[in-house]
Amino acid sequence: xxxxxxxxxxxxxxxxxxxxxxxxxxxxxxxxxxxxxxxxxxxxxxxxxxxxxxxxxxxxxxxxxxxxxxxxxxxxxxxxxxxxxxxxxxxxxxxxxxxxxxxxxxxxxxxxxxxxxxxxxxxxxxxxxxxxxxxxxxxxxxxxxxxxxxxxxxxxxxxxxxxxxxxxxxxxxxxxxxxxxxxxxxxxxxxxxxxxxxxxxxxxxxxxxxxxxxxxxxxxxxxx
Amino acid sequence: xxxxxxxxxxxxxxxxxxxxxxxxxxxxxxxxxxxxxxxxxxxxxxxxxxxxxxxxxxxxxxxxxxxxxxxxxxxxxxxxxxxxxxxxxxxxxxxxxxxxxxxxxxxxxxxxxxxxxxxxxxxxxxxxxxxxxxxxxxxxxxxxxxxxxxxxxxxxxxxxxxxxxxxxxxxxxxxxxxxxxxxxxxxxxxxxxxxxxxxxxxxxxxxxxxxxxxxxxxxxxxxx
Numbered sequence: 001x002x003x004x005x006x007x008x009x010x011x012x013x014x015x016x017x018x019x020x021x022x023x024x025x026x027x028x029x030x031x032x033x034x035x036x037x038x039x040x041x042x043x044x045x046x047x048x049x050x051x052x053x054x055x056x057x058x059x060x061x062x063x064x065x066x067x068x069x070x071x072x073x074x075x076x077x078x079x080x081x082x083x084x085x086x087x088x089x090x091x092x093x094x095x096x097x098x099x100x101x102x103x104x105x106x107x108x109x110x111x112x113x114x115x116x117x118x119x120x121x122x123x124x125x126x127x128x129x130x131x132x133x134x135x136x137x138x139x140x141x142x143x144x145x146x147x148x149x150x151x152x153x154x155x156x157x158x159x160x161x162x163x164x165x166x167x168x169x170x171x172x173x174x175x176x177x178x179x180x181x182x183x184x185x186x187x188x189x190x191x192x193x194x195x196x197x198x199x200x201x202x203x204x205x206x207x208x209x210x211x212x213x214x215x216x217x218x219x220x221x222x223x224x
Numbered sequence: 225x226x227x228x229x230x231x232x233x234x235x236x237x238x239x240x241x242x243x244x245x246x247x248x249x250x251x252x253x254x255x256x257x258x259x260x261x262x263x264x265x266x267x268x269x270x271x272x273x274x275x276x277x278x279x280x281x282x283x284x285x286x287x288x289x290x291x292x293x294x295x296x297x298x299x300x301x302x303x304x305x306x307x308x309x310x311x312x313x314x315x316x317x318x319x320x321x322x323x324x325x326x327x328x329x330x331x332x333x334x335x336x337x338x339x340x341x342x343x344x345x346x347x348x349x350x351x352x353x354x355x356x357x358x359x360x361x362x363x364x365x366x367x368x369x370x371x372x373x374x375x376x377x378x379x380x381x382x383x384x385x386x387x388x389x390x391x392x393x394x395x396x397x398x399x400x401x402x403x404x405x406x407x408x409x410x411x412x413x414x415x416x417x418x419x420x421x422x423x424x425x426x427x428x429x430x431x432x433x434x435x436x437x438x439x440x441x442x443x444x445x446x447x448x
Contacts, residue, residue, distance in 0.1 A: 053327065053331070062316075065316050067316070067319045067320075067323070068323060069323055069326060071326075072319050072322045072323050072326065073319075075318070075319065076315055076316070076318070076319040079315040079318060080315045091300055091303040091304045092286075092289050092300070094299070094300070094303060095296050095299065095300040096291075098296045098299065099291070099292060099293055099296050102295075102296065103277065107277070137277055
């Protein structure tokens, strides 16, 4: 499908798991693209023009046409470039893949957001429980090497936050919610996923991310 | 595709816009199905078994296989029964349709939930503004008779709450956020949509719904 006329641009921010989702999908498909780095709090006029509704990254621009929202972008990529599919072909399996991708975005990330923004101790404890319940659902759902089977699929890609970001946040904050004792299959999955040759290349520097979250956590504790 | 062996069941609740989305899509496709009414606060064991994650309606069960979450169900229906498509065939148009369906679910309904649950006057005023901003985005996006073009598509179906439920809630509460003066195209769309022969048959009784929201609003005001 790729031709010389094709222009693919990704507007993103290094360190964003939502942007990394798109990087991974494009690389899995073998698509050449130009990456444009945006700055938080100082987005370019071009970015705002392309995503006037949410004014955020990632935005994929394909031959001048912008697409926002990472899960919408992943489906677009899969429908536009057919090689190395990230969604199954069977409608029922596709529905399950969408269900679990949405689950990670809504239920799991919702609980993580609650945990990181709540100032109320009891509410934070509740959100930790919600995170563990979400991990348990995913642990039960994981039947093969990846959620996508033997190859990486949309649920794995959506879960990049779980595989890479969450363990870093745990280390920065001293939390122990996601461990190999509690969720052995999911933990093994996170290691396999992070070490997948294409994924590995797209992940940010672990040490840089760890330093960022440590500083953020310390300033939170200090401001209490 | 429909054969005598095919079994399609919808677990729902009359009065739920999320269930009505699925009703409309199945009827547009001409699919015969059995409707099973669930009771809020007393869901059947079968429903819980089919949707252990969210424990809510709608759940579509096709030949014994359950699918939850209304937008996931709509995509499943469109992929399983090809007649009268509710998503466009072009990948970019499909991406836009998904973007706007998600927008209605997240941004618009998020603001409506905030408005109906907030006890803080200032927060309520903010949510009213967010609702109006969302209406304006949809007003700008509407280019033809329906969001789907000349025929009803997934964005229209997702928007059933806007077309039917919201005007009833306005009448019950005295709000005037969605009017033909402010949003002429969207208002006209809501009338066309509600009067579409297939949609019309799936909508709940307006008077019953109005009485429900009036009672709810009065009890809210009384409890202040």
